[in-house]
Amino acid sequence: MKLRSLALALSFAVATTGVVAPTVQAQESRTMAEQYEPEFSPIPKPFIGTTTSGESATLPYSGVPSGTEMTVLHPNFGSDGDKENGLLVRVNVGDNIWLHMFPGDLRGTSASNSVDFFVAYPDGSTEVVEHTFTVYPLQKFLHSPRIDNAFVYKGVESRLKIEDLPEDAQIQIIEAPDGWEFDVEGDILKVNASEAVTRDVIAYTTFADGSNLITTFYISAQPVLPDSKPESDSEPTPDPEPAEQSGSSSEGTIIALILGLLGLGGAAAFFFTQMNR
Known part of the structure; x- marks a missing residue:
């Protein structure tokens, strides 16, 4: 654009005056840094x-x-x-x-x-x-689907939340352990593990812009622990331990002892008086 304007100005000056105008000469003397x-x-x-x-x-x-x-x-x-x-x-x-x-x-x-x-x-x-x-x-560079708490119980259907998964993205499981059952509902992954072990689960995510991403989830299946109960139903229930005496009972015992001592002192005084008559 700059070069075309310079050429037009030069041709116009030559055609009208027969000489190159001073303004055109000034433009020609400009540096490349000024022109480009x-x-x-x-x-x-x-x-x-x-x-x-x-x-x-x-x-x-x-x-x-x-x-x-x-x-x-x-x-x-x-x-x-x-x-x-x-x-x-x-x-x-x-x-x-x-x-x-x-x-x-x-x-x-x-x-x-x-x-x-x-x-x-x-x-x-x-x-x-x-x-x-x-x-x-692309969205595959902006999002990284993951499962923060990837713990399930063997033989129990568990629901795991998939974090950082856009609402308009689609995710599917493409590789999983044999015998494990999976189902995806939005950002929820349903898992039913057939064994108590940690396994890799590979997911394939397709984003709205057409980009895709392969992600590996590490899911750990734990055994189901039985309910805790007594070792034997016939085991006798232990007798309750005797309760400690409260502070008020101890104080009553001390007062009774003091009164008893006072009573003995009074009886001794009465006996001594009778002996001196």
Whole structure:
């Protein structure tokens, strides 16, 4: 767009005056940094990686002349990468930007990273360009279905809550121990274990955006314990232990002893009086 405007202005000045206008000469003297600016291709929504893991993809950029070099100005991941909010940005070879997601660092339904690029043009001019990259990951990177309390009893149907499973997602059991029975109702997994042991149960989740995820649940089946009861029904019930005397009974005994001693003292005094008459 900038080059086309310059060409039109130049042809108009020559056609009307026969000479190049000073304003056109000023435009021609501008540096490449003043004439050009990198343009980044839009990021598909949702972000679909091109690598096997689906976490990385390249993003073309344009708008700069051949020979332009662009680097991350303030790298914080290695010597050439900028990582923020779970999104890594690097300048790749061939006029491409390398984007890589770290699912464990993602927060929310999107990830954004504002990066400063140092752009060096062939004429020696330079500039700093800031651009914000925002990706909307597939749901398989945002959710991790799990069972927090995966304990059941042998031979008893148990209901286990599946955490972090969206309402519009579908989950099915694709591999389970022989003899175990399973049924899925929404985010509830019904389990009836045929043996008391810990086994792996593999589930396949399909999300609303078409992405899918394989998850392994570790379910532990415990034996059913019998109700506790006495060892023998004929065993006699032990006699209750005698209760300790309360504080009031002890005080009554002490008072009775004191009165008895006083009575003996009175009788002795009476006998002594009769003897002295």
